[in-house]
Amino acid sequence: MDVTIDNFEQIxxxxxxxxxxxxxxxxxxxxxxxxxxxxxxxxDTPRIRYEKIKNNDNNFLILQFGLCLFKxxxxxxxxxxxxxxxxxxxxxxxxxxxxxLSFSCLNSSLEFLIEQNFDFNKVFKKGVSFxxxxxxEILRHxxxxxxxxxxxxxGTLYPSKKEFHQQIxxxxxxxxxxxxxxxxxxxxxxxTEFVVRIFIEKNIRQKYQKxxxxxxxxxxxxxxxxxxxxxxxxxxxxxxxxxxKEIGFSRLIWFLSQSQKLIIGHNMMTDVMQILxxxxxxxxxxxxxxxxxxxxxxxPKILDTKYMASVPPLKELVTNTTxxxxxxxxxxxxxxxxxxxxxxxxVNDEKLHExxxxxxxxxxxxxxxxxxxxxxxxxxxxxxxxxxxRLYLMKSFDTIYIDLKNFQEEPKRDNVxxxxxxxxxxxxxxxxxxxxxxxxxxxxxNDRSAFVGLQNxxxxxxxxxxxxxxxxREYKVYFYSTFINQKNKSALGEKKENGKNKQIDKRxxxxxxxxxGAETTSDESSELKKVKTEExxxxxxxKPFEQNADW
Numbered sequence: 001m002d003v004t005i006d007n008f009e010q011i012x013x014x015x016x017x018x019x020x021x022x023x024x025x026x027x028x029x030x031x032x033x034x035x036x037x038x039x040x041x042x043x044d045t046p047r048i049r050y051e052k053i054k055n056n057d058n059n060f061l062i063l064q065f066g067l068c069l070f071k072x073x074x075x076x077x078x079x080x081x082x083x084x085x086x087x088x089x090x091x092x093x094x095x096x097x098x099x100x101l102s103f104s105c106l107n108s109s110l111e112f113l114i115e116q117n118f119d120f121n122k123v124f125k126k127g128v129s130f131x132x133x134x135x136x137e138i139l140r141h142x143x144x145x146x147x148x149x150x151x152x153x154x155g156t157l158y159p160s161k162k163e164f165h166q167q168i169x170x171x172x173x174x175x176x177x178x179x180x181x182x183x184x185x186x187x188x189x190x191x192t193e194f195v196v197r198i199f200i201e202k203n204i205r206q207k208y209q210k211x212x213x214x215x216x217x218x219x220x221x222x223x224x225x226x227x228x229x230x231x232x233x234x235x236x237x238x239x240x241x242x243x244x245k246e247i248g249f250s251r252l253i254w255f256l257s258q259s260q261k262l263i264i265g266h267n268m269m270t271d272v273m274q275i276l277x278x279x280x281x282x283x284x285x286x287x288x289x290x291x292x293x294x295x296x297x298x299x300p301k302i303l304d305t306k307y308m309a310s311v312p313p314l315k316e317l318v319t320n321t322t323x324x325x326x327x328x329x330x331x332x333x334x335x336x337x338x339x340x341x342x343x344x345x346x347v348n349d350e351k352l353h354e355x356x357x358x359x360x361x362x363x364x365x366x367x368x369x370x371x372x373x374x375x376x377x378x379x380x381x382x383x384x385x386x387x388x389x390r391l392y393l394m395k396s397f398d399t400i401y402i403d404l405k406n407f408q409e410e411p412k413r414d415n416v417x418x419x420x421x422x423x424x425x426x427x428x429x430x431x432x433x434x435x436x437x438x439x440x441x442x443x444x445x446n447d448r449s450a451f452v453g454l455q456n457x458x459x460x461x462x463x464x465x466x467x468x469x470x471x472x473r474e475y476k477v478y479f480y481s482t483f484i485n486q487k488n489k490s491a492l493g494e495k496k497e498n499g500k501n502k503q504i505d506k507r508x509x510x511x512x513x514x515x516x517g518a519e520t521t522s523d524e525s526s527e528l529k530k531v532k533t534e535e536x537x538x539x540x541x542x543k544p545f546e547q548n549a550d551w
Contacts, residue, residue, distance in 0.1 A: 001082075001083065001084050001085065001344075001356075002085050002086075002087065002122075002356075003084050003085065003086040003087065003128065004087050004122065004126035004127065004128065005091075005126050005127070005128055005129075006126060008086075008128045008248070008249070011084075012251065012252060015067070015069075015082075015084060015252060016252070016255050018069045018071075018082050019069060019255065019256060019259050019261060020259065021069075021071055022069040022070055022071045022082075022261060023070055023071055023072040023079075023262075024070050024261060024262040024263075024264055024363070024366070025067060025068070025069055025070070025256065025261050025262070025263050025264065025363075026066075026067075026068045026070065026263075026264040026265065026359045026360070026362045026363030026366065027065070027066060027067055027068075027263060027264070027265050027268075027271065027359050027362075028065075028066035028265065028266070028271070028355045028356075028358035028359040028362060029062045029064070029065055029066070029270075029271040029274060029275070029355060030062070030063055030064035030066075030113060030118065030353065030354075030355045031060050031061065031062055031063065031109065031270070031274060032060045032061045032063060032103060032104065032105040032106065032109060032110065033060040033104060033105055033106030033109040034060070034106070034109060034270055035052060035053045035056040035270065036056075036106075036108075039052060039056055040052060040394065040395055041395075041443045041444070041445060041451065042395050042396060042397045042441060042442075042443035042451070042453075043397050043413075043416060043443040043451040043453065043480075044393075044396070045399065045410050045411070046288070046393060046399060046401075046402040046403075046408055046410075047288040047410070049269075049393060049396075049402075050273075050288050050291060050402070051288070053269070053270060053273055054273065054283070054284050054291075058104075058283065059102070059103050059104035060103065060104055060105075060106075060274065061088070061090070061103045061278065062088055062274055062275070062278055063087070063088055063089070063113075063118075063123050063127070064085065064086065064087055064088065064118070064123070064354070064355040064356075065086040065088060065249070065355055066083070066084070066085055066086070066354070066355030066356040066357070066358055066359030066360075067083070067084045067086065067252075067256075067356070067359055068081060068082070068083040068084070068344075068356065068359040068360040068362075068363045069081065069082045069083075070363050070367065073341070076339070077339060078338075078339035078340065078341050079338060079339065079340050079341065079367065080340075080341050080342055081340055081341075081342060081344050081360065081363070082342075082344065083344040083345070083356045083357070083359065083360045084356060085354060085355055085356030085357070086128065086249060086252075086355070086356075087119075087122050087123050087126055087127040087128065088123070088127050088128055088129075088130055088249055089123050089124055089126075089127025089128070089129070090103070090129060090130065091127060091129050112353075113353070116353040116354070118353075118354075128248045128249040129245060129246055129247075129248035129249065130247075130248045130249040130250045130253075130278065130279060131246060131247055131248070131250050131279075132250070132277070132278060132279055132280055132281060132282050133250070133254070133279065133280045133281060134280075134281050134282065136247055136250065139246065139247075158199065159195050159198075159199055161195070164193060164195055164196055164199070167191065167193075167196055168196060168199055168200065168203070171189050171191065171196070171200055172200070172203055174187070174189060175187065175189070175200075175203075175204065175212075175228060178228065179208065179211070179212070179230070184230075185229065185230050186227065186228070186229050186230075187227075187228045187229075188225060188226070188227050188228070189225075189226050189228070190219075190223050190224065190225055190226075191223070191224055191226075192222060192223055192224065194224075197216060197224055197226065200226065201214065204228070211230065211231065212228055212229065212230060212231065213228070213229050213231050214226050214227065214228045214229070215227045249279075250279050253275065253279040254279070257298045257299060260300055260301065261301070262301045262303060262384070262388075263299050263301060263302050263303070264303050264305060264362055264363055264366045265302070265303075265304055265305070265362060266304065266305045266306050266323050266358070266362045266365070267304065267306040267321075267323075267392050267394065268302070268304050268306075268391060268392070269304075269391040269392065269393070269394075269402065272295060272299070272302065272391065273291075276291075276294065276295065276298070280294075280298060281294075289407075292402070292403075292404045292405075295404050296389065296404050296405055300389075301388055301389070302388065302389055302391070302404065303366065303384065303387050303388050303389075304387075304390060304391050304392045304401075305326070305362055305365050305366050305369070306321050306392040307387065307390050307391065307392035307400065307401050308366070308369055308387045309321045309326055309365075309369065310392065310400060311400070313373075313376070314369055314372075314373075317329070317334070317335075318330070318369075323358060323361055323362065323365070324361075326365055327361050327364065327365055330364075330365050330368040330369065331368075334372065335368045335369070335371075335372045336368060336371045336372060336375065337368075338364065338367045338368055338371065340364075344360060345357055345360055370383065370384075388405075389403065389404040389405040390402065390403055390404070391404065397416070397441050397443065397451075397453045398411050398413070398453070399411055412481070413453070413480045413481070414457065414460050414480075414481075415453060415454040415456075415457040415459075415460040416451055416452070416453045416454075416480035417451070417452050417453075417463070417464075417467070417468070417477050417478065417479065417480060418449070418450075418451055418477075418478045418479070418480055418482070418483040419449060419450050419451075419452060419475060419476065419477050419478075420448060420449045420475065420476045421448060421449070421450075421474065421475040421476075422448070422474055422475075423447045423448050425447075425475075427442060430442055430450065430452060433467075433475070434452060434454070434463065436462075436463075436466075437454055437456070437459040437460075437462065437463045438454060438455055438456040438459050439454075439455040439456070440452050440453060440454055440455065441453040441454075441455065451480065464479065
């Protein structure tokens with residue numbers, strides 16, 4: 001079912017009820033862009049990978065959120081499914097609580113969605129609004145202040161001529177009593193002078209804002225009749241409705257979080273990070289462990305089917321873990337057929353990269369794999385415990401998942417080396433250099449450097465003895481640990497230097513000076529001379545290797 005602004009409010013209670021009743025939920029997201037693989041490296045640690053995605057995906061949006069709810073019927077061993085294909089867009093609802101939001105797109109991502117017949121018109125015209133939890137708190141505070149301000153009486157305004165003051169006081173007292181009387185909804189007052197009408201209207205607008213409305217008309221005896229009506233309950237309800245529309249789809253995501261249901265996704269690291277950023281907090285935590293803690297608290301049971309299929313005992317059976325191909329493999333022996341009572345998609349209705357369909361397919365893949373594992377005489381809870389809270393790590397040499405619940409030691413990588421070489425080198429040059437040490441895994445950093453991992457770790461000592469520290473060649477080989485230690489020292493030094501510069505700037509501000517056009521000091525000059533110059537792969541002694549921002 002497609003979910004848009006036309007039906008979201010009506011269908012939200014039903015979706016919430018289905019979430020409460022379901023056995024597990026599966027999700028999928030279609031984004032305006034994702035981190036390009038060229039920015040990732042096979043030797044990224046989980047922490048480095050998180051930082052790269054966090055910094056590169058900083059302003060993308062989820063345009064389509066797929067949610068499929070699976071309810072298992074123990075009696076006839078079948079599933080009841082409900083799939084929702086939700087269109088999202090940060091629209092303005094033309095109220096004081098709406099926002100203008102800028103976001104980023106990748107042309108390659110949009111072209112890909114176009115090829116999949118993605119309906120951008122429906123997104124922009126019918127997408128449901130959303131806010132992060134941080135934004136919701138700000139908007140709610142603004143609403144509460146607004147409502148509170150309306151309830152606080154203000155002083156009476158008077159014209160300069162004092163002869164009208166007593167009449168205005170009398171009429172405003174009647175209006176105040178009318179407002180406080182919950183049983184009255186309509187009040188009529190009479191007066192003759194135009195100036196009285198003007199100041200009664202001013203006082204009503206100032207003291208009661210939109211809580212009262214009024215109409216004036218002339219009577220036959222030249223008196224003026226003002227009819228005052230209470231509209232505060234309707235006005236407040238209108239503001240509350242606007243506020244709820246602005247919160248929009250976020251209410252469903254927050255409910256999903258509160259349900260603490262098992263959430264199934266496929267290759268879901270980017271989706272999880274984007275969900276946290278778009279619906280909870282932005283920017284994401286700087287600290288990797290803080291991100292893990294936040295994810296675990298909001299979604300305590302997450303299962304990634306790509307990770308599930310990439311480790312034993314399923315690894316040997318599932319030879320391709322892209323979602324569409326994995327579904328085809330799992331539809332054959334030895335995997336069991338799962339019975340779905342109300343199949344929301346027909347067998348031939350392939351809609352890959354429609355978020356609702358991908359969520360449905362992901363849930364089906366999980367169910368088949370889990371029932372197969374149960375046939376190996378294991379309990380579902382035992383198997384789930386092994387897979388839960390582990391996000392698959394794409395293109396990784398030796399660490400294929402992020403453990404959201406437990407601390408992960410960074411790999412030692414004694415069989416990994418860091419290389420610098422001329423920009424003319426190709427992949428074959430690296431293969432030739434390491435040909436004596438068995439198969440290798442290459443992680444390019446840029447056209448002048450790369451990581452090389454030996455598949456056979458037993459050959460690491462031999463390779464190190466023959467390649468590391470050897471001079472007079474157009475390439476340089478270093479231990480992986482040497483590279484990491486130097487990188488950490490540089491990061492620490494940069495942090496200290498930034499702190500030092502802030503102190504200097506502070507002292508300059510206190511002195512009122514800007515130091516514009518100052519000459520370079522001898523210390524600064526000596527630092528500039530330390531900048532690495534490189535020709536044909538030769539390395540400056542003072543800086544053993546280049547600190548690559550690409551890594």
